[in-house]
Amino acid sequence: NAGVTQTPKFQVLKTGQSMTLQCAQDMNHEYMSWYRQDPGMGLRLIHYSVGAGITDQGEVPNGYNVSRSTTEDFPLRLLSAAPSQTSVYFCASSPNPRTHGFYNEQFFGPGTRLTVL
């Protein structure tokens, strides 16, 4: 199993550009989520999905869109990049917490380092 994969690893954008961060997992996990990691602020949840066709907002959803058309893929779209979106982005997946009870953990991808100029 490849686990959780993210592409690209690094990206530089200009203000106003759009792009999609890709995330895929091959563990048949229902739950997927996107976080951003900023110095001194830990990980903040952007969006999450509990299954194909179902998404919901996290703590900091503004400026980001997601969709979940398959179990495997959960892309994150930046519609019009802003310097405030410079961050490291992590995708994570886990079995559905509701059906797998408390014995759950999230598996993280290696991250995408995004710089918006």
Added chain:
Amino acid sequence: GNSVTQMEGPVTLSEEAFLTINCTYTATGYPSLFWYVQYPGEGLQLLLKATKADDKGSNKGFEATYRKETTSFHLEKGSVQVSDSAVYFCALLSNNFNKFYFGSGTKLNVKP
């Protein structure tokens, strides 16, 4: 609401020293608690977890006990190694099982 508070770092220790990283949480109901570790340039990896009050999670010499009365989940290790240098995150899974909440992370530097 749900939140996790960790002690600020960086924490700098000499090899074989005792480690404590404090973590307290606010949550409704009975969350599950986790410690994750992030090595430089990598994603987060689960270190240990506990699912109910008084449970002790342990792995690789690290331990943490779920203390409901003090809403804490402090991470401890009796003798740290240089290879333990990393950022440690405390996290909780909310009672409705929908969201994970992470602390701000504590960087540990272990010197030989």
